[in-house]
Amino acid sequence: MAKRGGSEFVCQNCGTVYPRWQGKCDACGEWNSIIEEKVGGEGFSNLPSKRKGQIIDFVPLSGSQEKLDRLTTSIKELDRVCGGGLVAGSVILVGGDPGIGKSTLLLQTCAKVAELPSKPECYYISGEEAIDQVRIRAKRLGLEKAPVKLASATDIKDIIATLEKSNAAVVIIDSIQTMYLEEVESTPGSVAQVRACSYELIKLAKKKGFTLFLVGHVTKQGSIAGPRVLEHMVDTVLYFEGERGHHFRILRAVKNRYGATDEIGVFEMQDQGLVEVENPSALFLAERQGNISGSCVFAGIEGSRPVLVEIQALVSPTGYSSPKRAVVGWDSNRLAMVLAVLEARCGMNLSSQDVYLNIAGGLRITEPAADLAVAMAVISSLTNKPLPHDMVIFGEIGLSGEVRAVSQPSLRMKEARKLGFSSVVTPPRHSKDNAKSYDLNIYEIGNVQRLINMFN
Ligand SMILES: Nc1ncnc2c1ncn2[C@@H]1O[C@H](COP(=O)(O)OP(=O)(O)OP(=O)(O)O)[C@@H](O)[C@H]1O
Ligand SMILES: [Mg+2]
Ligand SMILES: [Zn+2]
Structure with a gap:
């Protein structure tokens, strides 16, 4: 740290402090973001004093606490x-x-x-x-x-x-x-x-x-x-x-x-x-069109709440030597992984296809539970076969093509039922006792290969 009253050089982008000026910030890679700042401490009331430190009292973890107001x-x-x-x-x-x-x-x-x-x-x-x-x-x-x-x-x-x-x-x-x-x-x-x-x-x-x-x-x-x-x-x-x-x-x-x-x-x-x-699900699904290939509904969870969203994929023959992948609202690395699994485990040829993926409505999804829905939308677009309008999907895909369980399946299914869906594609479920209570046709899928069979 520079002395009080001296100056230091601070990256305005990430806050990294340097003893002298430089053109590029090593920490965040930004150019021309470093400017000289006078050192004034953390604020005006933080000036140095001659006071000696006092002994701190320690207390046990349990004890009375104020209720959060x-x-x-x-x-x-x-x-x-x-x-x-x-x-x-x-x-x-x-x-x-x-x-x-x-x-x-x-x-x-x-x-x-x-x-x-x-x-x-x-x-x-x-x-x-x-x-x-x-x-x-x-x-x-x-x-x-x-x-x-x-x-x-x-x-x-x-x-x-x-x-x-x-x-x-x-x-x-x-x-x-x-x-x-x-x-x-x-x-x-x-x-x-x-x-x-x-x-x-x-x-x-x-x-x-x-x-x-x-x-x-x-x-x-x-x-x-x-x-x-x-x-x-x-x-x-x-x-x-x-x-x-x-x-x-x-x-x-x-x-x-x-x-x-x-x-x-x-x-x-x-x-x-x-x-x-x-009811965000109703809003996100409001503009959904029926009977179109490349579209499916993902039953997701955002925080403590289930949210249904439409996932759209468009697969079309590429005009470039390396095919284009464009993603809005999801992780592009995750898409690359799903596509690789579809190629390696299901023999699909996607290397000559451009793939566009969009989460309708502007929501950004971070859950891996959307893997299966993404795969489904891609297959649907590639085969040009629309999915049943009343179907929702969720599940995570592993590298060997296995479909993995995700958190809170019952919450997802209940939301689907509430919004009038009648069938659901899920990972294999461990407790089947309450299947009836959802009032949904449940298709359990253990492997992405099975997903492709569903289109045949
Ligand atoms: N009649 C209106 N007049 C102005 N803004 C409107 C009107 N109706 C809706 N808006 C919305 O309000 C938004 C502006 O909101 P607001 O000023 O709260 O944003 P902000 O995040 O505080 O922006 P800033 O970064 O400029 O402070 C506009 O982008 C627009 O979408
Ligand atoms: Mg403002
Ligand atoms: Zn920086």
Whole structure:
């Protein structure tokens, strides 16, 4: 570390610190991302002192603990992603692409909380937009009557001094990249500023016990701009995502000290703002066409909730020497693996075919449980044979072509039944006793070869 008052060179992309300038960051490979920053410590209240350390008291693991104080916002999708409501004194970082709806979501949250019968004090501090702009949005969303305290400010010292005297329950900082602390001699949005401002705000949130939302911009690589450090400082990291041209928005927890990650909240962006989607499966399947080859329905799990989505594949003879593989919404390595298994274990010839794969509706799936559905969509497209319209599929594929069990099969099947599907293709099931209770035709498949036979 450089001496206090000296300077250090910090990569604005990943936060790596170097003793001298260099053109390329060794850690993340970005060019021209390293700039000089004056060392100001973690914040203005962190100046060195002569005080000696004191002896710490140790206690046993068991003992009385305070029950987590959770505030339910009445936006169920948000509460779910946060682990069942907002924890007092917790800090939530909300990242997302420009224009995805971060400010909209947080303004709605703020207004909904402020309107609760217990009248929590809610502060919305915008460093990005003028008061008028926020008011216009509030009017469009029909929230102008909500008792939210709105301010446009960027000086962290002012903000801290104000909140210090308040009785805040929820504070929204939109965005952390616009905030600055005088003592830190770099521009707002730089790693040093983001870190120092967050540090001060987080300390106050813990002290006063309010829930702090920080909006963070996302870099072109898709991580929250500024250092990874920020993700470590906060309790919860949420990503707000969605595909351009789609109106679904998905709020995803990638870190949560107070709940499960991988939980998602689904919203639909409408003129009057973000509307919660209680039954995402119905929404994702709404535009599905019947009797088309290359399409099948995957019964997936997102967090604690089953979600049915349509998987579309298009296989067509290639015009190139190396065939094209394009994937939207799934892992391209995973697709390559599924295709390799189909070639090696089932004798399918895909090396002269381009393969396009799309998860309809803009959802991004990470589960390997989608393997079997992907394989099915590919085979269906290649053979040009549509699948039964009322069939759902799930299962993981192993390298030898075996179909492996996945988590929570009963939850997936129940959701399929609820949405009117009547048959399901699953991995071999170990407990068959309750098969009847699903009221579905269950086709158990132990090997991908069997999948191909289904088309004959
Ligand atoms: N009538 C409307 N006027 C403006 N935006 C609308 C309207 N109806 C829907 N929207 C949506 O609101 C989105 C803007 O949302 P918002 O400003 O909350 O995003 P953000 O993530 O905060 O963006 P930024 O990164 O610029 O802060 C637009 O991209 C658009 O999809
Ligand atoms: Mg915004
Ligand atoms: Zn870097």
